[in-house]
Amino acid sequence: MNDVADNLDRVRQEIASAAAKASRPVDEIELVAVSKKQDAEKIRATGEAGQMLFGESRVQEARVKIPLLPSRLRWHFIGHLQKNKIRHALPLFELFHGIDSLALAQDMDRVAEEEGTRPRVLLEVNVAGEASKHGFTPEALRRDLEVALSLGRLTIEGLMTIPPLAPEAEASRRYFAALRELRDELETEFNVKLPQLSMGMSGDFAVAIEEGATLVRVGTAIFGRR
């Protein structure tokens, strides 16, 4: 378990140096420890090493693990949320990173109304326009944002992206920059605040922080290979 504590230290140091390099306050950046496929005991030990915020990408798995763990741990949902899982997911997660279509946002709003909850969400953007990926294209987001913002139960706090898989962290930079620029434009066009940018994983979180990430989702660099 010492491994995980050492890995966490290293990741936190890398976050701090990336923030310093970009002249950003480090407390603007939150580390989401991606604990998918990790068992409850490993997550508990990571909590004891001081990491309180975890990310899960499957509702079924999270429903089993979360009740086994201390209630002071906090949970974000980072995956593609299936419509039929919304009701189960709502009470488990404080932020949903991957709201990837207007239809999903509308379903979530309706279920949240029925359940009396007010979910906080990020809209997922497919910045590179990859055919295989979930998410709003930038054009679709411009078209749909007005309606999404009108959904009374949802608080849209920002945007999330997963750039194309690449061996080099630097290859992700243009997609992270594109997400930030899109966010800046949407804030002006729609007169809203979208302060959160969820971008960067184990291979490229330092670059993401240089480009403005406020949430980095890091699994492998903390827990090792899944």
Ligand SMILES: *Cc1c(COP(=O)(O)O)cnc(C)c1O
């Ligand atoms: C698994 C996952 C991560 C973490 O990836 P690592 O490369 O292990 O850091 C981040 N974001 C999402 C959406 C994921 O599914």
